[in-house]
Amino acid sequence: MGQPFVRPVTIRFRHCDPAGIVFYPRYFELMNDLVEDWFADGLGVSFAELHDVRGKGIPTVNAQCRFSAPSRLGDVLDCSVAVVRLGNSSATLAIRFAGSDGNVRVRAELVIVLMDLQSTRAVPWPEEMRAALGGFLVDNDSFDVE
Structure with a gap:
């Protein structure tokens, strides 16, 4: 089994609503x-290379999200x-955003698909x-995703 890719992100003013908490659609942008x-730092292929050189895209075809704390x-x-699942042309991703206290604030599951940009078909x-991708394959339970 692999390990998750982890990146720290600082919540900025642009992420917040007038109440001073992250406005929920901003989490999807952060995801x-x-x-x-x-893709760039973990898998070794940037979106620019995928799109401009390889003619491929990575659309998200399903997204589920649970917000546990602000x-x-x-x-x-x-x-x-x-x-958490690797298909022929798709991958199911588990995403979590945790605070400095270790408590998970957001859990999400995304399904992405490798698509040919010209035909707009999965490949x-x-x-x-x-x-x-297999280097980041984990057991769903060990990654603490509900």
Whole structure:
């Protein structure tokens, strides 16, 4: 089994609503940033290379999210992504955002698909990407995702 990709993120003013807590749609933007960073730094292929060189995209086709506790301006969250299922052309990702106290504030499950940009059809993961994704494959229970 692999390990999750973890990146700290500081909650900024732009993430917050007038009550001073993260406005929930901003978490989806943070998730997308995390996945993009993971592809570049964890899997070794940037979104720019995927799109501009390989002609592929990674749309999210399903998203489920649970918000357990608020995050506030200045909080630093440990943002983690791991693969809990790897299909022929899809991957189910478990994402969690935890505060400095270790308590998970947001849990999400995303399904992404490798897509050919020209045909807009799903295509199988190339072997090198499948192998890289497999390095982040974890047991759902060990990753604390509900």
